Amino acid sequence: MENAKFVELLLTAEIFNRYENLNENDIPKDIRKALYNKGGLKRPLVVKEENAIRYAGKIANDLPFVDINPMTKQFKITSFELATKWLASRGFELIKRNPVLAYYYENFDSLDVSYEDAKKANPPAHGDREWLSSVIAELSKVEETREMLDLVRIFSPEEINVEFDSIALNEEQIQEVRKIEIALAEKEYLRNIGLVDIGKILFIGPPGTGKTTTARALSKRLYLPLLEVKLSMITSQYLGETSKNIEKVFEIAKKLSPCILFIDEFDYVAKMRTSDEHAAIKRAVNTLLKAIDDINLVNDGVLLIAATNHPSILDLAVWRRFDKVLEFPEPEERIRRRIFEIFLEKIEGDFNIEELVKETDGFTGADIKLVVREAVLKALLEGRRRLTQADLIFAIEDIKSRFKIRTQET
Ligand SMILES: Nc1ncnc2c1ncn2[C@@H]1O[C@H](COP(=O)(O)OP(=O)(O)OP(=O)(O)O)[C@@H](O)[C@H]1O
Ligand SMILES: [Mg+2]
Incomplete structure (x- = not known):
């Protein structure tokens, strides 16, 4: 069995490297986890001894079609044909659940497996902690973005430990969550019928009623990274900075897509407005409203959730930007x-x-x-x-x- 997993790993990397139309979501999650390096999962994938041990455990490398480079400790398949035949006869169960292999065997070896089925059962890569780390590492290369990253919190759904079922929600709240799930699953359909104004929700309610907890649980349930930002944190006393910060936040959200952008203390926007009507502050509010207009779940893969304790101070211009206002009342x-x-x-x-x-x-x-x-x-x-x-x-x-x-x- 260990050898079968070992060969599965080698062939997954090899086939992934050969077929450009496969992407990282086609690699089984546990194989991704064994192969991630600092740059994420880029072609060509290489399998070193440490990767193989991580995935397959102890390996007895007595296979006639595998070589190891003694210097780089990198494995190499010396006969692709032998390797695929070997696995077809011993690793059917592994192939069946591995989209990369199912793709190859379904199309080129007429084995009775289905790429679509394997893919459906495989969690997407954007939920992996390692994937997120590699995107963040990439973003931090730009100094301005790196500074911004200090002002926000980014969670991988794998790091979130609150379960959706451990929050007591009312019917309307549960219903709304279902709608978001459906909208995500039917993104293509919604785009085709031109219904893109979807996925902007305002959570309103007194402190301690579960708004933040629900946003986090949604990240876990929908298996989407969560970008959390407090509006007060990104407003700066320096003129012009705030607008730039707001733009940066939305830019980061698009880079993390598909993801949830959770903007907390949203009423701060109203405070910004009423503070002495300085042109730069007005501009910042407009930047925020425009950024909200320009982003959506269907085209950008960003689900926007804003939360506030003080809905009464928000004006119409703010309200109408959200397609749903979800109340978090004091619990009955x-x-x-x-x-x-x-x-x-x-x-x-x-x-x-x-x-x-x-x-x-x-x-x-x-x-x-x-x-x-x-x-x-x-x-x-x-x-x-x-x-x-x-x-x-x-x-x-x-x-x-x-x-x-x-x-x-x-
Ligand atoms: N409906 C609920 N079901 C289960 N736990 C809840 C519920 N509402 C609140 N809690 C608990 O209360 C704590 C605080 O909730 P949370 O931080 O989500 O509130 P909030 O609405 O975001 O408050 P604030 O407006 O102050 O940010 C959480 O740890 C959560 O466990
Ligand atoms: Mg909160």
């Missing part, structure tokens, strides 16, 4: 019940969740998370891992008294 009973279930799932103890729900009117998801954390820490202090209802009620009261302080202050 049903949603709070689900949030408690999610946060208490792994915790030992007997709880009356109904009572907790009744006692937490006006609490956000973030508040409930805090309740559970406080209760757990208090129990631990008392030497217990088993949580009681009283611990939770105590924490709820505690948080409520903090609310009072909060409202007195403002």
Whole structure:
């Protein structure tokens, strides 16, 4: 088996190098991971000993059609024909799930495999952490872009650890996520019928209601890199800088495409407008609005999500740029019940969740998370891992008294 995987790896690289119409998304994810180098995955792919060990484990190189260069430790197939015959008789299962090989064997060896089927099951390369690193490395070569990269956060979906199912969302929110998924899958169709104004969403709602968490979970679920930027971070006191920064952010998003561009603290745009109406600031706002107009999911592969706690200060010019406004309200009973279930799932103890729900009117998801954390820490202090209802009620009261302080202050 190890040898079969070894030959699979060598042939994948060889066939990929021979057929220009194959791209990195055709290489199986685990083979990509074994072959990535600093420049990403560029032709010609080479297989060195370390790559082979990474993918196939221990290799016994006693195959008559493989040579190794003792200097470079690079493998070479000496007879392509022998190699393909050898794998066809021993590695059918491997070929079937490998789009590069399926492409070759389907077209040139009439083996009963399907390129389309193999491709459907293979996750695309833009979700790989290594792919993202290589794009970022490429972008950092330009000094201006490198400076910009310090002001934003870029996540690979592989690095995100929040699951979509661990967020309590209402029907409308779930429905909207489904629509985005469908739009992504049917991009070609939407382009053909001229429906390109899609994929710009504004998340509105009070702090702690799951806006940022949902954007991150979407990145994981849709398997798209996430470019996160806070509008306040890219506004500069230097005249003209802000416009340039905004343009750069959108440029980076297009380079990372397909990806999600998440613009947080979006209401900052309104603050920019009302601050003394300096020409440079006006220009920055216009740059932002124009950048939003010029980008879309269907043509650029960029899903734009903006988030704000203060929707009321946004004006019409901003609102109409989004094809969907998705509300993140303070969670109603049903949603709070689900949030408690999610946060208490792994915790030992007997709880009356109904009572907790009744006692937490006006609490956000973030508040409930805090309740559970406080209760757990208090129990631990008392030497217990088993949580009681009283611990939770105590924490709820505690948080409520903090609310009072909060409202007195403002
Ligand atoms: N509906 C929810 N389901 C599960 N967890 C939630 C929910 N809402 C909030 N949380 C939890 O609360 C925390 C804060 O949420 P998040 O940062 O997404 O809020 P936000 O809406 O982005 O807030 P802000 O407006 O302050 O940026 C997260 O860690 C998340 O786990
Ligand atoms: Mg947030």
